[in-house]
Amino acid sequence: MTAVFRTRRSDLADLYRIETLGLANGRRVQIRPIAPLDAVPIASSFHLLNEDEVRKRFLHPIKALSEEHLYQLTHPDPDRAFVVVASEPLPPGDAMIGAVARLARDDDNRSRAEFGLLVTHFVAGMGLGRVLMQRLIEWCARHGVRELWGDVMDDNEPMLRLAASLGFHREAILGSPGLFRITLAIA
Numbered sequence: 462m463t464a465v466f467r468t469r470r471s472d473l474a475d476l477y478r479i480e481t482l483g484l485a486n487g488r489r490v491q492i493r494p495i496a497p498l499d500a501v502p503i504a505s506s507f508h509l510l511n512e513d514e515v516r517k518r519f520l521h522p523i524k525a526l527s528e529e530h531l532y533q534l535t536h537p538d539p540d541r542a543f544v545v546v547a548s549e550p551l552p553p554g555d556a557m558i559g560a561v562a563r564l565a566r567d568d569d570n571r572s573r574a575e576f577g578l579l580v581t582h583f584v585a586g587m588g589l590g591r592v593l594m595q596r597l598i599e600w601c602a603r604h605g606v607r608e609l610w611g612d613v614m615d616d617n618e619p620m621l622r623l624a625a626s627l628g629f630h631r632e633a634i635l636g637s638p639g640l641f642r643i644t645l646a647i648a
């Protein structure tokens with residue numbers, strides 16, 4: 462039933478707002494929904510990421526994002542997915558992207574969604590992870606998503622601490638040693 466997930470127009474506009482933040486290192490960033498034109502800067506700066514942050518985000522090593530992944534990331538279906546970035550305060554296409562948070566509803570259950578988050582080491586430790594996760598949680602609350610979940614390596618202390626402070630609980634995943642599934646119940 463689509464009506465269950467209908468959101469008021471004003472609420473929707475608010476979810477897709479652009480905020481400008483000043484970081485502790487003096488940089489200014491915009492928190493905004495991803496745009497199709499972000500694909501080129503994201504693809505061309507992927508090699509600047511270190512192996513550890515890529516492994517923690519994707520749970521295995523990868524050298525580049527596939528065309529398909531990049532397309533889906535930068536063209537989220539508004540009924541199913543939401544992607545928010547921390548970017549330089551420049552137009553999409555010109556701006557470097559410092560952090561990306563994505564969620565997508567489960568295929569078999571629209572009231573659950575999986576998230577992925579990467580705050581690059583250039584801007585980590587300055588609160589962006591928390592800000593981006595809060596934007597995902599806000600989207601969930603207004604779109605009928607009752608559980609936000611993700612799989613996190615058990616040595617990923619920053620993510621586990623951030624998640625715990627946001628109210629996620631964690632559990633071991635049967636058959637996947639070294640991973641925790643973290644889940645947030647959303648009112």
Ligand SMILES: CC(C)(COP(=O)(O)OP(=O)(O)OC[C@H]1O[C@@H](n2cnc3c(N)ncnc32)[C@H](O)[C@@H]1OP(=O)(O)O)[C@@H](O)C(=O)NCCC(=O)NCCS
Nearest residue numbers: 517518578579580585586587588589590591619620622623
């Ligand atoms: C995990 C990650 C998202 C944290 O993002 P961040 O922007 O650095 O986090 P924040 O600055 O918002 O910190 C929020 C909380 O995280 C924890 N945290 C952040 N960096 C930490 C560190 N180096 N060590 C321990 N805890 C840390 C703290 O609890 C912090 O709490 P505080 O707000 O009271 O200080 C980021 O390090 C990252 O993208 N890592 C690689 C990819 C990844 O692990 N993704 C998660 C799985 S999808």
